[in-house]
Amino acid sequence: MRFHVNPYWVNTDIEALAMNWVVDQDGIDRRQGCRAQAGTVMAQAANNFAGTHPRSLFWFTLPFLANGACDWPAHTNASVDMLEFLWDRTYKQGREATLSTISMPRKFVNAIANPPGVNSFLELDWSGTYGGALHGHANTQIYAAGMDSANYFTDSYGFSDAVNIGNPTGLVEFGTIINHAGFHVVDLAIQEDAAIGLDDALNHTHADPTLAKPGRFVLADIAEQVRVAVHELRSTNLPVVFCWSSMGGVANPDWASPGSLRGMAVNAAVDGTNWVNLLDHTISARNSATPGTTGYAQYAALGLNTAVPVTCYVLGQRAVSSGDAQVRFETEWSNATVDLTYNGTGTLGWVGCTGLLMNSATRDDDTDNGNKIDFFGHTDGCAMTIYAMVGITQYG
Amino acid sequence: MASHSDRQYQPVSNTETGTDDALSVRVYTEMADALNNAHFHSSCHKVRSAVCFPAWSSWDAYTSEHVIAVFSPVSIPDGFSDLLWTIGHQRTSGAGSIVWSLKSSAKRYTGTIEVFNGAYLSTDAWTNSITSTADAHEVEHSTLNLPASLIAGGGDVHMVLTAQNSNGSTRGHITSLDVKPVLS
Numbered sequence: 304m305r306f307h308v309n310p311y312w313v314n315t316d317i318e319a320l321a322m323n324w325v326v327d328q329d330g331i332d333r334r335q336g337c338r339a340q341a342g343t344v345m346a347q348a349a350n351n352f353a354g355t356h357p358r359s360l361f362w363f364t365l366p367f368l369a370n371g372a373c374d375w376p377a378h379t380n381a382s383v384d385m386l387e388f389l390w391d392r393t394y395k396q397g398r399e400a401t402l403s404t405i406s407m408p409r410k411f412v413n414a415i416a417n418p419p420g421v422n423s424f425l426e427l428d429w430s431g432t433y434g435g436a437l438h439g440h441a442n443t444q445i446y447a448a449g450m451d452s453a454n455y456f457t458d459s460y461g462f463s464d465a466v467n468i469g470n471p472t473g474l475v476e477f478g479t480i481i482n483h484a485g486f487h488v489v490d491l492a493i494q495e496d497a498a499i500g501l502d503d504a505l506n507h508t509h510a511d512p513t514l515a516k517p518g519r520f521v522l523a524d525i526a527e528q529v530r531v532a533v534h535e536l537r538s539t540n541l542p543v544v545f546c547w548s549s550m551g552g553v554a555n556p557d558w559a560s561p562g563s564l565r566g567m568a569v570n571a572a573v574d575g576t577n578w579v580n581l582l583d584h585t586i587s588a589r590n591s592a593t594p595g596t597t598g599y600a601q602y603a604a605l606g607l608n609t610a611v612p613v614t615c616y617v618l619g620q621r622a623v624s625s626g627d628a629q630v631r632f633e634t635e636w637s638n639a640t641v642d643l644t645y646n647g648t649g650t651l652g653w654v655g656c657t658g659l660l661m662n663s664a665t666r667d668d669d670t671d672n673g674n675k676i677d678f679f680g681h682t683d684g685c686a687m688t689i690y691a692m693v694g695i696t697q698y699g
Numbered sequence: 700m701a702s703h704s705d706r707q708y709q710p711v712s713n714t715e716t717g718t719d720d721a722l723s724v725r726v727y728t729e730m731a732d733a734l735n736n737a738h739f740h741s742s743c744h745k746v747r748s749a750v751c752f753p754a755w756s757s758w759d760a761y762t763s764e765h766v767i768a769v770f771s772p773v774s775i776p777d778g779f780s781d782l783l784w785t786i787g788h789q790r791t792s793g794a795g796s797i798v799w800s801l802k803s804s805a806k807r808y809t810g811t812i813e814v815f816n817g818a819y820l821s822t823d824a825w826t827n828s829i830t831s832t833a834d835a836h837e838v839e840h841s842t843l844n845l846p847a848s849l850i851a852g853g854g855d856v857h858m859v860l861t862a863q864n865s866n867g868s869t870r871g872h873i874t875s876l877d878v879k880p881v882l883s
Binding site: 310311312313314315316317318320341342344345348349352355356357358359362364365366367401403404405461463489490491492494497526529530533534536537540541542543544545546547562563564567581582583586591592593594595596597599601602603604605606607608663667668670672675678692696 | 702704705706707708709710711726727728730731733734735736737738739740741742743744745746747748749750751752753754755765766767768769770771772773774776777778783785787807812835836837838840842852853860874875877879881
């Protein structure tokens with residue numbers, strides 16, 4: 304069964320429909336139930352939310368720096384892991400995602416390391432686990448031979464393609480974007496597709512408006528269905544707070560402080576054993592102005608609480624088998640630290656930490672930037688490099 | 700009548716939702732507030748969150764408005780009118796100013812890089828700026844209108860980030876860019 308989803312949002316206001324009393328002709332207050340239309344409105348509002356709120360999963364941008372040159376990593380010439388990310392697969396509506404990219408032909412502005420090859424093309428593969436088997440696939444294969452562009456975005460290619468991410472399992476899933484030998488990707492965004500055609504056969508969260516029958520009290524069957532849908536949506540459709548990925552770092556790591564596109568690096572030989580802000584190593588402590596990323600969490604907690612938890616994940620490694628190599632995430636209200644233990648032996652994997660809190664009483668445009676999340680790194684006599692970081696809001 | 704988005708979600712009690720029981724209206728109003736709150740706050744997804752490492756710099760000795768980044772399209776739901784954007788910025792040389800501008804468009808920018816040309820955005824595009832004049836790090840917010848064609852029904856927003864130095868010796872960079880849809 305499919306359910307209609309109106310794409311237009313209206314602030315849901317059922318106060319007039321949900322008054323539980325009337326004044327009869329004798330001037331007596333008489334208790335009633337709310338009108339059936341209240342249930343219909345709520346079911347449709349829940350379906351609008353269920354069908355039009357896709358999650359944004361990942362972003363990556365390669366800016367134009369140094370007077371027009373773009374800092375292409377040389378190894379984008381080969382089929383190597385380019386970007387790393389993960390996300391929380393708890394949201395039932397997100398069965399497919401769209402990868403949107405903007406790419407440039409191989410030769411661009413000034414001469415660069417990798418001239419365009421014959422029949423070079425852009426192909427994006429999406430693996431399901433770090434270093435794992437292919438999971439999704441976006442392959443438009445825009446062929447280009449010997450293009451030579453300069454200065455114009457008219458030479459850029461923007462395309463989107465859908466990738467099936469399947470049924471949700473509640474697990475965190477890893478992803479790798481692989482760029483096959485063709486174009487230079489300057490921007491990439493991954494977003495789940497809106498489940499505008501809600502379908503109970505696909506187990507989409509929904510509410511059935513037809514359960515609200517006019518002419519009777521509004522009964523619990525539809526109320527319970529809407530309640531379940533609202534809770535499901537509210538507790539699983541939670542935003543990614545930040546993400547950052549190196550470009551080809553895993554295949555070609557950078558150990559020199561402060562790092563590069565190939566990884567954020569902290570090296571005790573340069574940075575000592577202090578905590579350093581990963582975006583500016585001269586900074587050792589957070590304040591409202593230090594570099595970080597701004598989390599928007601106004602009114603996003605539960606009930607009377609103000610804490611909005613964020614789970615942070617890091618993909619990285621240290622150079623030696625012992626000694627501290629740590630990453631710390633910090634808001635004005637809290638911090639959370641994760642240890643990087645992989646040192647080249649065993650299997651590289653994401654590590655996560657809980658305990659970072661944003662404050663829902665802090666305005667999104669707060670001048671004290673209380674929900675700004677700073678990133679700090681610290682090593683105890685060794686070097687470490689970070690390939691990717693992700694922060695995801697948690698329900699609770 | 701009133702609708703609320705500033706009431707934080709409290710899981711609605713199901714003790715009143717047994718089959719075929721008449722209900723308190725409170726159940727409905729709490730669910731309505733919960734959906735409004737989720738739409739605008741707790742489940743409102745960023746359009747973009749960029750940790751700028753290495754930092755994104757304006758160009759040396761260049762005083763025209765130039766393109767720093769062109770972003771892939773991201774879909775936003777209906778019901779929003781603006782984008783709240785936040786950057787961490789710093790002047791890295793000189794004594795002048797650096798104007799960082801974010802553009803919202805209904806189509807992809809296909810103009811020149813070295814001198815930004817607004818004619819390549821949609822006709823209902825908007826621009827909004829934050830001016831950087833401090834040698835220390837700063838974090839600032841500002842609000843950018845959404846194109847009218849997106850306000851009426853949602854859709855894909857295309858954004859462009861530009862920089863403009865006030866003189867040839869001034870230069871700056873940003874360390875973060877965060878963008879969230881809002882209703883104002």
